[in-house]
Amino acid sequence: MLTCKEAAALIGGWDDILVICHENPDGDALGSMSGLVRGLRSLGKRAGWYCASPLPEKFAYLFQGLEEIDFAPEHIVTVDVADSKLLGDAWDKFGDRIELAIDHHGTHVPFAKERWVEPGSAAAAEMVWLLLKELGAEPDEAAAGCLYTGMATDTGCFRYRNVTPRTLRAAADALEAGAPAGDINQRNFETRTRASMEAEKLITDTLEFHCGGRLAIIRLPQSVYESTGASENELDGVESLPRQIEGVLIGVTVKERPEGKIKISLRSNPPVNAADICGRFGGGGHPGAAGCSFEGITMDEARQRMLTVCREYLQEIGSI
């Protein structure tokens, strides 16, 4: 396992670098990727990016003015990727050539030749910020905006328990470098589409409580997208709804994906560890936010399995 200094020494000696993030990318994955590419280019290195999924419209601003280049990368780095399973077709294309994984998931499953993993880091973007500083880069306004986006989106705009003094210092440095924090916050945490609000209305209708109000579950079937016109990205953040309810320790969102897979997003309050629960189904994540998925079963069966395991977990820790 590398330190920030060692990772910087490694990348410092490289040119022609491809940066990859996970499929179904969030603000941290995309912000870390575009921020790192911008920072590496500012150092005179050739850098490009790859994500197995199309870039969500919502995060198009992270790539504004960032020219796509056609090159044969010599070195490959991943950001925010906890497991090779999450790379999508990037694993088939580049899997055996990944030299460095930069990640902040405690459940990281090693897949790269070298790795720099810091579970104490609130966002991969926080690590990329430190890495660029270590490399002697001076992130410009655009790079700072990308990395600020990563830090803000992985911390619920600096509200979650994963925020440390270092997170806030890195974010403050990004502001100093010109990150338009107010605009980024408004875009990601205030403004929402009418379709997303209408979808949320349908989703809150599915809300159910169990275990004396310690466990709350919502469901997000494909029909919600169809009837409201909301896109998956527009409903980012809906997973945090059940956990916001007073007394709830575990908030479960059961999502039906277009290809029929069932995706579970789990959000928890202490003393519950969301990653421990999802780990029982082969998933992972962070103590407060984790996920897992099921194949070949219905939404209701997935809901039932989560309900059973969450009830057992709450009994084990003596919360019910």
Ligand SMILES: [Mn+2]
């Ligand atoms: Mn992240």
